[in-house]
Amino acid sequence: MLSTWLACLGTLQGGVHPLSTLDLRAITQGWGQPQVNKSVDGRPIKIGTKSFATGLGSHASMVWRLKLDGKAVRFTSWVGVDAEVGTRGSVVFQVFCNGKLALETRTLEGGEEPLFIDVPLKGVKELLLVVKDGGDDINYDHADWAEATIETTGATPVSVMPPVEKAEILTPKPKPSPRLNNPTIYGARPGNPFLFRIPCQGLRPISFKVEGLPEGITLDANEGILRGTTPTKRGTYSLNFIATNAKGKARKSMKLVVGDTLALTPPMGWNSWNAHYDKVTDAYMRKAADAMVSSGLADAGFAYVNVDDCWMTKKGDARLRDENGRILTNSRFPDMKAMADYIHRHGLKAGLYTSPGPWTCAGYTGAWQHEAIDAQTFAEWGFDFLKYDWCSYEGVATLEGRPRFEKPYIQMGDLLKKQKRDILLNMCQYGMDKVWEWGGSVGGHTWRTTGDIPPNNFWPVAAHNMTLTEFAKPGQWNDPDYLVLGWYAVGDGGTGVRATHGPSEQYSYVTLWSLMAAPFFYSGDMTRLDDFTKGLLTNPEVIEVNQDELGKQARVVRQLSDAWILAKPLANGDVAIGVVNPGEFDSKITFTKAELGLKGDWTSRDVWRMKDRGPLADKTTLTLRRKSSVFWRLRKSN
Ligand code: GLA
Numbered sequence: 001m002l003s004t005w006l007a008c009l010g011t012l013q014g015g016v017h018p019l020s021t022l023d024l025r026a027i028t029q030g031w032g033q034p035q036v037n038k039s040v041d042g043r044p045i046k047i048g049t050k051s052f053a054t055g056l057g058s059h060a061s062m063v064w065r066l067k068l069d070g071k072a073v074r075f076t077s078w079v080g081v082d083a084e085v086g087t088r089g090s091v092v093f094q095v096f097c098n099g100k101l102a103l104e105t106r107t108l109e110g111g112e113e114p115l116f117i118d119v120p121l122k123g124v125k126e127l128l129l130v131v132k133d134g135g136d137d138i139n140y141d142h143a144d145w146a147e148a149t150i151e152t153t154g155a156t157p158v159s160v161m162p163p164v165e166k167a168e169i170l171t172p173k174p175k176p177s178p179r180l181n182n183p184t185i186y187g188a189r190p191g192n193p194f195l196f197r198i199p200c201q202g203l204r205p206i207s208f209k210v211e212g213l214p215e216g217i218t219l220d221a222n223e224g225i226l227r228g229t230t231p232t233k234r235g236t237y238s239l240n241f242i243a244t245n246a247k248g249k250a251r252k253s254m255k256l257v258v259g260d261t262l263a264l265t266p267p268m269g270w271n272s273w274n275a276h277y278d279k280v281t282d283a284y285m286r287k288a289a290d291a292m293v294s295s296g297l298a299d300a301g302f303a304y305v306n307v308d309d310c311w312m313t314k315k316g317d318a319r320l321r322d323e324n325g326r327i328l329t330n331s332r333f334p335d336m337k338a339m340a341d342y343i344h345r346h347g348l349k350a351g352l353y354t355s356p357g358p359w360t361c362a363g364y365t366g367a368w369q370h371e372a373i374d375a376q377t378f379a380e381w382g383f384d385f386l387k388y389d390w391c392s393y394e395g396v397a398t399l400e401g402r403p404r405f406e407k408p409y410i411q412m413g414d415l416l417k418k419q420k421r422d423i424l425l426n427m428c429q430y431g432m433d434k435v436w437e438w439g440g441s442v443g444g445h446t447w448r449t450t451g452d453i454p455p456n457n458f459w460p461v462a463a464h465n466m467t468l469t470e471f472a473k474p475g476q477w478n479d480p481d482y483l484v485l486g487w488y489a490v491g492d493g494g495t496g497v498r499a500t501h502g503p504s505e506q507y508s509y510v511t512l513w514s515l516m517a518a519p520f521f522y523s524g525d526m527t528r529l530d531d532f533t534k535g536l537l538t539n540p541e542v543i544e545v546n547q548d549e550l551g552k553q554a555r556v557v558r559q560l561s562d563a564w565i566l567a568k569p570l571a572n573g574d575v576a577i578g579v580v581n582p583g584e585f586d587s588k589i590t591f592t593k594a595e596l597g598l599k600g601d602w603t604s605r606d607v608w609r610m611k612d613r614g615p616l617a618d619k620t621t622l623t624l625r626r627k628s629s630v631f632w633r634l635r636k637s638n
Contacts, residue, residue, distance in 0.1 A: 014152060014153045014154065015151075015152065015156075016149045016150070016151045016152075017149060017150045017151075017152065017156060017157055018054055018055075018147075018148065018149050019055070019056045019077070019129075019145055019148040019149065019150070020036040020037055020054060020055060020056045020148070022066070022156075022157060022158075022159045023158075023159040024036070024056070024159070025159070025161070026064060026065060026159040026160055026161045026162065027058065027062060027063070027064045027159075028062065028063050028064075028162060028456070028500065029058050029059045029060070029061065029062040029063075029131075030059055030060055030061045030062070030133075030138045030141070030454040030456070030457040030460075031059045031138065031141075031454055032059050034056055034057065034058050034062075035056070035057035035058075036056065037053065037054050037055060037057075038057050039057040039082040039084050039142055039144060040057045040058055040059045040082070040142045040143075041057075041082075041084050041142065042057075043082070043084050045057060045082065045144050045146050046082060046083040046084070047078060047079075047080035047081065047082060047083060047112075047113065047114035047144055047146060048080065048083065048111065048112055048113035048114055049083075049113065050078070050113065050114055050146075052078065052144070052146035052147055054146070054147055055077075055078070055144055055145055055146035055147055055148055056144070056145040056146075056148055057082065057142070057143075057144055058131060058142075058143050058144070058145065059131070059138070059141055059142055059143060060091050060131045060132055060133045060134075060138045060141035060143055060460075061130075061131065061132055061133060061138060061141075061454075061457045061459065061460060062129070062130065062131040062143060063128065063129075063130050063162070063584060064128070064129045064130075064159070065126065065127070065128050065159075065160040065161075065162070066126070066127040066128070066129070066150075066157045066158065066159055066160060067125065067126060067127075067157065067158040067159075067160050068121060068124050068125055068126070068127055068150075068152070068154070068155075068157050068158075069125070069152075069154040069155045070122075070123050070124065070125055070154070071152055071153045071154025071155070072121035072122075072124060072127075072150055072151065072152040072153075072154065072157065073120070073121060073122065073151040073152060073153060074118060074119060074120050074121055074150075074151050075095065075117075075118075075119045075121055075127065075148070075149070075150050075151075076116070076117065076118045076119075076147075076148070076149055076151075077116075077117055077145045077146065077147065077148035077149070078114040078115070078116055078117075078144075078145075078146040078147055078148075079093045079105060079108065079114060079115050079117055079143070079144065079145055079146070080108050080112055080113070080114040080115060080143075080144060080146075081108055081109065081110040081111070081112065081140075081141065081142060081143060081144075082142040082143070082144050083110075083111070084142060085110045085140040085142050086110055086111060087109065087110045087111035088110045088139070088140035089109070089110040089134075089139070089140035089141045089142060090107050090108065090109045090110065090133070090134025090135070090136060090141065091107070091108055091131050091132065091133060091134050091141045091143045092104060092105055092106070092107055092108070092131070092132045092133075092134055093105045093108070093115075093117065093129075093130070093131055093143070093145075094128075094129075094130040094131075094132065095117070095119045095127070095128070095129060095130075096126075096127070096128035096130065096584070096585075097119070097121065097124040097126070097127060097128075098123075098124055098125060098126055099126065099128075099585045102119050103117055103119050105117065107134040107135065108134070109134070110140060114144075114146060121150070121152075127150075127157070128584055129145070130584065131143040132460070133460045136464075137450045137451045137460055137461065137464070138451075138454055138457065138460055139451045139452075162502070163502070163626070164502070165502045165503050165504060165625075166503070167503040167532045168503060169531055169532055169535040170507065170535065170539075170608040170609050171535035171536070171538065171539040171542075171608060171609075171610070172609070172610050174201040174202065174296070174299075174538075174540075175201075175202065175247075176202060176203040176245070176246075176247040176248075177202055177203075177245065177247040177248030177249075177250070178200055178201070178202035178206050178243035178244065178245050178247075178248060178249065178250040179200065179201045179202055179250055179540060180198065180199070180200050180241050180243055180250045180251070180252035181199040181200065181201060181299065181300055181301050181540045181543065181544075182198055182199050182200075182241060182252055182254050182301070183254065183264070183265040183301070183547040183549065184252075184253065184254055184255065184549045184571070185254065185255045185257060185264045185265060185474075185549045186254055186255070186256055186257065186264060186265075187257045187258075187259065187261045187262045187263065187264040187474075187475065188230040188256060188257070188258055188262070188422055189230060189258070189259070189260065189262065189422050190230055190231065190232045190233070190234055190258050190259070191229060191230060191231075191232040191420075192229070192230050192420055192421055192422050193228075193229060193230075193420075193421060193422075194216075194217050194226065194227065194228050194229055194230045195225070195226070195227055195344060195347065195349065195384075196225070196226040196347070197223070197224065197225050197226075197298060197303065197346070197347030197348060198210075198224035198225070198226070198241050198243070199298060199299050199300060199301040199302075199303075200224055200241075200243045200250070200299055201296065201299045201300065201538075201540065202243065202245055202247065202248075202250070202299075203245050203246065203247055204245070205222060205245065206222075206224065206243050206244065206245045207221055207222065207243070207244050207245070208220075208221050208222075208223075208224040208241065208242070208243055209221065209241075209242040209243075209244075210226065210239055210240065210241055210242070211239070211240035211242070212237060212238050212239045212240055213226070213239060214231045214237050214256070215231070216228045216229040216230070216231060217229070217230075220347075223347060224241075224243065224347075225347035226347075227347075230256075230258055230422075231258055233258065234258050234259050235257075235258055235259075236255050236256070236257050236258075237255070237256040237257075237258065238253060238255060238256075239253060239254045239255075239256055240252075240253050241253070241254065255549075261474065261475040262422050262424055262445060262475060263424055263445040263446070263474070263475050263476075263477065264474040264475060264549075264551065265474070265546075265547040265548070265549065265551065266446070266477045266517050266518060266519045266520055266546055266547065267303070267304055267385070267424055267445070267446065267477075267519050267520070267521075268301050268302045268303055268304065268519070268520040268521070268543070268546075268547070269292075269302050269303050269304025269305060269306055269348075269349070269351065269385075269520075269521050269522075270288055270292060270297070270302060270304065270305055270306065270521060270522045270523065270526060271304075271306045271308055271351070271387075271482055271521050271522075271523045272284065272285065272288070272306065272307050272308045272523070273308035273309065273482070273523055274455060274482055274484045274488045274489065274523035274524060275288075275488055275489070275490060275491070275523055275524050275525050275526070276490060276491035277310070277362075277489065277491060278309070278310040278362050278491075279310075279490075279491025279492040280307060280308065280310055280311065280332070280491065281332040281333070281491075282332060282333050282334060282335070282339050284491065285305065285307055285339055285343070286339065286342050286343075287526065287527055288305055288526040288527075289305045289342060289343045289346050289348055290346070291526035291527050291529070292305060292346070292348060292526065293346050293348075295526065295529045295534060296534065296538055297522070297526075297529075297534075297537060297538060298346070298347075298348065299538070300537070300538035300539075300540060300543055301520075301540075301543050301547060302520075302522070302537075303348055303349050304348070304349045304350070304351045304384065304385050304521070305343045305348050305349070305350055305351065306350070306351030306352065306353070306385055306387065306521070307333075307339075307351070307352050307353065308353045308387065309353050309360045309361060309362045309364060309389070310330075310332075310360075310362050310364055311329055311330065311332070311333045311336070311352065311353070311364075312327055312328065312329055312330060312333075312354070312360075312364045312365045313327070313328045313329070313330055313364065313365045314330065314362075314363055314364040314365065315359060315363045315364075315365075317330075317365075320365045321365070321370065324373075325370055325373050326373060326377055327354075327365060327367075327370065327373075327374055327377060328365075330364075336352075336381045336383075337380070337381045337382060340381050340382035340383055341382060344382060349384040349385060350382060350383050350384055350385070351383060351384060351385030351386065351387065351424075351426075352378060352383050352385070352386060352387070353386070353387040353388075353389060354366055354367045354374060354386070354387075354388065354389070355367065355368075355388065355389045355390065355391045355392060355393060356368060356371070356388060356390065356393040356408030356409075356411070356412065357390070357391050357392030357393035357394070357395065357396055358392055358395075358396065359391065359392040360389060360391055360392070361389055361391040361392075366391070366392060366393075367388075367412075368392075368393070368396060371408075371411055371412060371415055372415055375412065375415035375416055375418070375419060376415075376419065378419075378423070379416075379419035379420065379421045379423065382421070383421075383423065384421065384422060384423055384424065385423060385424045385426065386412070386416065386423055386424070386425055386426065387426040387428050388408070388409065388412050388425060388426065388427060388428060389428040389429070390408075390428065390429035390430070390432070393408055401433075402433050402438065404433075405429065405432050405433040405435070406438060406442050409425070409427055409429075409439070409442040409443065409444060410442045410443065412425060412443070413425055413442050413443020413444065414443065416443065417443065424445045424446070425443050425444050425445055425446075426444070426445065426446045426447070426448075426479065426519070427439050427442075427444040427446070427447040427448065428447075428448045429447070429448065430448055430450060430451045430452075431447075431448065431449045431450050431451075431464075435447045435448075435449070436449060436468050436471035436478055437471065439471075439476065440471075440473075440475070440476035444476065445475060445476065445477065446476075446477045446478075446479040446519045447477075447478065447479055448479045448480075448481060449461075449464060449465045449468060449478050449479060449480055450464055450465065450480065450481065452481060453480065453481035453482060453484060455484045455488060455489075455497075455499060456484075456499060456500045456501055458480070458484075458501075458509050458512075459582055461480045461481060462480060462509075462512045462516070462582075463559070463582070464480075465478055465480035465516055465518070466512065466516055466554070466556055466559070466564070466566060467556060467559070468553070469552075469553045469554065469555045469556065471553075472516075472517050472551070472552070472553035473551050473552075474551035477517060477518065477519055477553075478516065478517075478518065478553060479518065479519050480513065480516065480518050482521045482522065482523035483509065483510065483513060483520070483521060483522045483523065483524075483536075483537070484499060484523050484524060485499050485501075485506055485509070485510075485522065485524055485533050485536055485537070486498070486499060486522075486524040486525060486528065486529055486530065486533035487499075487524055487525040487528045488523065488524040488525065490525045490528075496525055496528070499524070501627075502627060503532070504625055504626070504627050504628035504629070505627040505628075506532075506536055507536070507608065507628070507629060507631075508580050508582075508627055508628060508629040510536050510537070510539075510542060511542070511578045511580065511607075511608075511629050511631040512566070512578060512580065512629075513546065514542045514543070514545045514546040514576075514607075514631070515545065515546075515553075515554035515566045515568045515576060515577075515578045515631075516553050516554060516566075517546060517548075517551065517552065517553040517554070517568070518546070520543070520546050520547075522537055539607070539608060539610070540610075541605075541607045541608075541610050541633070542607055542608065542631070545568060545570065545576040545607065545631075545633065548568070548570045548571055548576075549571040550569060550570055550571040552568060552569050553568070554566035554567055554568035554576070554578065555567055555568075557577075557591070557595055557596060558591070558595075561582070561583055562581055562582070562583035562585070562587040562589075563579070563580070563581060563582075563583075563587055563589045564578070564579075564580040564581075564582055565577065565578070565579050565580075565589070565591055565595075565596075566578045566580070567596050567597070570633075573635075573636060574633055574634060574635045574636075575596065575597075575598065575633075575634045576607065576631070576632070576633050576634070577596060577631075577632050577633075577634060578629055578630070578631050579591065579622055579624065579629060579630050579632075580624075580628075580629035581624035581625065581626060581627065581628055581629065582627065583626060583627075584626050584627075585626055586623055586624065586625055586626065587623070587624050587626075588621060588622070588623050589621070589622050589623075589624060590619060590620065590621040590622075591619075591620055592618060592619045592620075593616060593617075593618050593619075594618075596634070598616075598634065598636075600636060600637070601615065601616075601636070601637040602615070602616040602634045602635060602636055602637060603615050603616060603634070603635050603637055604616045604632040604633070604634050604635075605632060605633045605634075605635070606630070606631070606632060607631040607632060607633050608631055613632065615637070616634055
């Protein structure tokens with residue numbers, strides 16, 4: 001009734017329109033749903049000490065487009081972080097009029113008093129309201145537009161749904177002839193079990209041959225899987241892979257570096273978290289392994305199949321560990337060793353998760369005071385990757401300063417090195433105490449640089465991670481969290497949620513992860529990979545840039561609100577560049593060869609379309625739609 005009445009009122013000419021009476025479905029935000037006259041968590045709106053009866057409760061990152069008729073007079077609002085988060089959270093409010101920034105607040109912190117904003121709207125046809133995170137991440141960024149109104153002498157403002165784009169598949173279909181997609185370098189520790197599935201696209205059956213295979217490793221010639229024991233003698237072994245099918249033959253070499261360094265290129269795989277959360281089961285894990293092979297992800301280079309939190313016993317269970325202190329699993333995981341064996345039979349690698357604290361983030365049993373037996377158990381089960389998530393360790397940490405953060409990772413890093421298996425350590429502690437400065441020295445192969453990636457807003461995570469160029473190197477990678485694309489949040493028979501980034505945005509997401517040499521982990525439903533998502537994940541040239549042997553993260557050439565330019569030097573002297581428009585409007589971006597550090601003549605290749613573009617001009621101007629990007633590989637002309 002009330003809404004009908006308000007809608008009728010809205011069609012009248014002129015008036016003062018509370019924002020909360022407009023159609024809020026067009027709002028996109030990084031967490032939760034927009035609330036009418038309430039905070040995003042559903043409490044009465046309060047900023048600092050001031051309470052408000054009306055307004056809109058939202059969350060960074062928020063974007064809302066409104067159409068006006070040029071007759072609006074002003075937009076006014078109190079803005080700030082809702083008091084429900086205490087002193088946490090920090091946001092920036094922005095108002096754009098006709099595509100131009102009309103107002104930007106300073107960073108407003110949790111606990112601060114509200115700020116009053118007043119933006120004249122004369123002649124404005126398009127109004128855009130934005131809330132950005134305050135430069136950290138979006139956790140606790142509960143943003144209120146309190147008593148927000150648009151005063152107009154004309155028509156009621158109209159809420160505009162975000163622009164819809166056609167999902168164009170840029171990645172060409174794999175050719176029937178074989179294409180080997182292995183990295184050109186691979187690290188393994190001497191004398192440990194060896195398992196490697198040779199990634200190769202093309203029509204099966206493919207018959208594989210390997211030249212230079214060291215003793216102790218055998219090849220399954222039909223599947224292209226190498227199994228056995230890594231040589232005990234340290235050094236570099238040159239392997240030549242040859243793949244033949246009815247349509248042709250491919251060759252590609254790989255240096256097997258036997259030594260102490262693993263993850264010489266960023267690890268690639270799948271993680272259960274954003275796909276299944278606490279509904280994950282053994283059956284989902286096996287299906288993910290099957291799908292990694294049948295969908296073609298394994299042929300592109302994906303290798304790890306990792307269960308995240310929630311495989312073990314949990315708070316309140318009668319028994320958490322057996323009489324020897326060994327961790328017990330819950331009923332959804334009847335046999336962890338059998339599960340790892342199943343994954344290994346595909347030639348893939350298996351990963352799992354725990355916390356150095358007594359409990360994991362989801363309240364399951366952590367490794368605290370059982371670290372040694374847990375590391376040993378994981379190795380005995382056959383796991384190849386451990387995500388070690390700080391969480392409740394916060395409550396038991398004793399030291400101060402950096403040693404406080406280092407301690408549990410030093411301990412687990414050392415324990416993993418003692419196992420007779422190659423086990424990667426993924427440090428998950430959200431970037432605390434600049435983990436990128438010391439994560440490698442405590443045994444981490446990858447470290448999360450931020451809090452959890454909001455499923456539909458990777459931009460703030462990328463904006464931060466991209467600045468950490470100097471800390472990434474072979475064996476040690478900045479981890480900006482997963483590629484949450486396609487369908488996610490499935491489990492328990494649920495249907496899941498479709499990622500809502502537009503297609504251009506999804507290309508930008510993967511482009512950035514490739515250029516940032518980020519661990520390349522998909523976290524979505526492996527059994528429901530549509531062709532568009534598969535195209536995003538399996539483009540061999542995109543993966544080649546990510547997996548490049550030089551192991552450099554792209555340097556930031558430019559980082560502005562409407563233009564990011566990244567450049568990643570590659571082992572063969574090529575340079576991969578990404579030109580990205582992270583903004584909400586079309587952006588005209590000009591760059592020069594000189595600022596990319598290029599001398600002489602260069603040609604460019606469109607990485608996504610896998611197509612040469614011809615010579616690179618001294619100066620290039622691109623008009624990029626909102627959130628879109630280009631990804632080129634530049635090569636010096638002879
Ligand atoms: C934390 C991590 C996530 C996920 C969950 C599991 O939030 O950052 O990646 O592992 O815990 O509970």
